[in-house]
Amino acid sequence: MSATSRILAGRILTSQGWLDGELTVRGERIAAICGTPVDDDGKACRYILPGFIDTHVHGGGGADVMEGGEAAVTIARQHARFGTTSLLATTMTAPRADIEAALSAIGAACRERAPGSARILGVHLEGPYINPGKLGAQPAQAKAGVLDEVEAFMCLAPLKLITVAPEVSGHLDLIRSLADRGVRVQLGHTLGRYEDGVAALEHGASGFTHLFNAMTGLHHREPGMVGAALAHAEYAELIPDLLHVHPGAIHTALRAIPHLFCVTDSTAAAGMPDGDYKLGSQPVTKCLGGVRLADGTLAGSTLTMNVALKNLVGIGLTLADASNRLSRYPADYLGVTDRGRLEEGGYADLVLLDTQLNLNEVFVEGECLGLADA
Structure with missing residues (x-):
C-alpha cells in the first residue's frame, strides 16, 4: 500500500x-x-462525515474578505480548523474598486489551495445589488446591478453565487442573464413582496440568502419574501447559530424547504476573542456570542460549522440529516459532485x-x- x-x-x-x-x-x-x-x-x-461546505463566509481568524491580500487564505485556514473543507469567500457591499481588489485576491487564492486551508471554490457576491432599505449590516452603498459590471467581476474570480434584491428595477432581467451563465442567484437584503420572490424564481433565481434575516417576513395577508421561500423554494441558506433564527422557525423551514442548507455568515471575529473587528468597512463588536454594529444590529456571526452541526442535532435533527444540510445539500446546490459526500473517487474532504x-x-x-x- x-x-x-x-x-x-x-x-x-x-x-x-x-x-x-x-x-x-x-x-x-x-x-x-x-x-x-x-x-x-x-x-x-x-x-x-463529509467535510462541511460553507457558501457564506465573510471572515475568520481576525481577517475579512474585503481586506484583499492574504485575507482569503487566513480565513480558509481558520475555518478548516473547525471542519469546513470548502467555502465561498463572501464580499460586502462596497465601491466597485474595493470589490474588484477583493475579487482579485480571492481569484488568486482559488487557483491553488494553500496548505492547511479549506478549498476556496469561488465567490459569493453579497451586494451591492440589494435594496438600500434592507441593508442589515451592509454599508449604505447599494445599487442596481448591470450585467456588464458582473461580467467584469467574473474575469477576476469565479462568481458562484450572487445575492440580489429582485424588486429593484432591472433585476429580474439580470437574474435571468446570470442564471443562463450558470451563476446561482439568491434573493436577499430585500423589501420585495411574495410576488417579487415568485417572479424571481420564475426568472431563474435558485435560493434565498440567510432565510428570515434581512427580508420581508411572513404575514397571512402579505406573505412576503419569507412566504415565497416557504411556499416555493427547493434550496435556501439559513444561519443556525440559534441567535439569528429561533429553533421554531428553523423547524418551520425544514418542513417547507426540501434542501434547506446551513451557513455561518461568519465574520473576522469567528474563532477569535471578544473585541472589535471589521465587517467590510463596518466596525463591529463581538460579545455575548454574537457580532453587532454599534446600534445593536446583528452583523454576521461568530459561528463555525462544527458548532452548527451540534446546534442542529441539539434541536432534534438526526446526525445524518444535520450532516446533509452542512455538506451534501450545499454541494448539490453548487453543482459540485466530488465533494460534500463520501464516495470512492471523490475528494478526501472529511471530518472525524x-x-x-x-x-x-x-x-x-x-x-x-x-x-x-x-
Whole structure:
C-alpha cells in the first residue's frame, strides 16, 4: 500500500447511508469504503462525515474578505480548523474598486489551495445589488446591478453565487442573464413582496440568502419574501447559530424547504476573542456570542460549522440529516459532485468526530489538518 494511504475506521456516513467499517484515503481522494450497513446514527466511538461546505463566509481568524491580500487564505485556514473543507469567500457591499481588489485576491487564492486551508471554490457576491432599505449590516452603498459590471467581476474570480434584491428595477432581467451563465442567484437584503420572490424564481433565481434575516417576513395577508421561500423554494441558506433564527422557525423551514442548507455568515471575529473587528468597512463588536454594529444590529456571526452541526442535532435533527444540510445539500446546490459526500473517487474532504460530536481530525483533499483549541 502507498505511503500516502491512510485507513480510517468508524461509523461512516456514505451516500447510501451509514456503514460501520473503514475508509481509505489515498492522495487527495477516497480510494475505498467498506463495511457493514447500519440503520441509523446510533452510538459509535467515532463518526466519519463529509467535510462541511460553507457558501457564506465573510471572515475568520481576525481577517475579512474585503481586506484583499492574504485575507482569503487566513480565513480558509481558520475555518478548516473547525471542519469546513470548502467555502465561498463572501464580499460586502462596497465601491466597485474595493470589490474588484477583493475579487482579485480571492481569484488568486482559488487557483491553488494553500496548505492547511479549506478549498476556496469561488465567490459569493453579497451586494451591492440589494435594496438600500434592507441593508442589515451592509454599508449604505447599494445599487442596481448591470450585467456588464458582473461580467467584469467574473474575469477576476469565479462568481458562484450572487445575492440580489429582485424588486429593484432591472433585476429580474439580470437574474435571468446570470442564471443562463450558470451563476446561482439568491434573493436577499430585500423589501420585495411574495410576488417579487415568485417572479424571481420564475426568472431563474435558485435560493434565498440567510432565510428570515434581512427580508420581508411572513404575514397571512402579505406573505412576503419569507412566504415565497416557504411556499416555493427547493434550496435556501439559513444561519443556525440559534441567535439569528429561533429553533421554531428553523423547524418551520425544514418542513417547507426540501434542501434547506446551513451557513455561518461568519465574520473576522469567528474563532477569535471578544473585541472589535471589521465587517467590510463596518466596525463591529463581538460579545455575548454574537457580532453587532454599534446600534445593536446583528452583523454576521461568530459561528463555525462544527458548532452548527451540534446546534442542529441539539434541536432534534438526526446526525445524518444535520450532516446533509452542512455538506451534501450545499454541494448539490453548487453543482459540485466530488465533494460534500463520501464516495470512492471523490475528494478526501472529511471530518472525524467523537461520540460527543467533537472534532478529532479534519482532512482536506487528503491533507490531515490541525484543529482549533476550542
